[in-house]
Amino acid sequence: MIKVEIDSGSGFCFGVVNAIKKAEEELSTGETLYCLGDIVHNGREVNRLNTKGLITINHEEFSQLKNVKVLLRAHGEPPETYEIARKNNIEIIDATCPVVLRLQKRIKQEHDGKQEVTTPAPNEDIQIVIYGKNGHAEVLGLVGQTAGEAIVIEHFDEVKELNFNKSIRLYSQTTKSLDGFKRIVEYIQEHISPKVTFEYYDTICRQVANRMPNIRTFAASHDLVFFVSGKKSSNGKVLFNECKKMNENTYFIESADEIDLSVLTKDIRSIGICGATSTPKWLMEDISMFIKEKVKELEN
């Protein structure tokens, strides 16, 4: 008999749980609620909330609105968004994750020269560097704390373009991989001029980093793995790559209809289902039920 198991450690992180809870509370009052960007990088969950009345808008649409309520999702927003809301009398329902808020504050203090943990020499010229995905909402929110001055490094090779004769303060988007961050730290340490300073802050969220060892073990313990995530999810990509490294027989799917049924063969003894911090549990359960039905057909 083929075993089908859902990874108990996969599913929404507390930042996403909090944002969805806030949205559902607001929607239950019956008032119109807008959300700036997809509330979570998962199309199925976005659709579920849209049918409950949540209206997803982009930044251009946001700037045209007046006298309405808008929810800001867990990724956070740059200061300009709050400024537009103030001018247009928009009530903000702020669901920015506390972890992201803390990081925004730290970067702002660094930029404004008020970061307590650093000891810059007077007038020290500092490059604020963020290891993160260009254009990602969280990264835009972080860069916004520096009036657009922070340098974003998305891929390792980009670290080589930094000015090593100028001090560097390195931060990370919360969902980047710890290994990638460490590689960048090592490169800077090797190349930075002794005349300037380098400080780095591992600001990777443990909701993602702590899942790595578990998800690796989970993927390795099954013959076949379905990793469920929206394609836009950053941590989805990171966690999927970890699963794939441990088990070649891992497939990235957004929903059950993306399953290639030819991979369900009779020699498979166990199937694992896991996902990102933006993957709803109900979706993994739906997929598990679908697979169990297909497995039954295969076994009969």
Ligand code: SF4
């Ligand atoms: S991954 Fe971490 S930082 Fe991002 S929303 Fe979830 S809890 Fe917050």
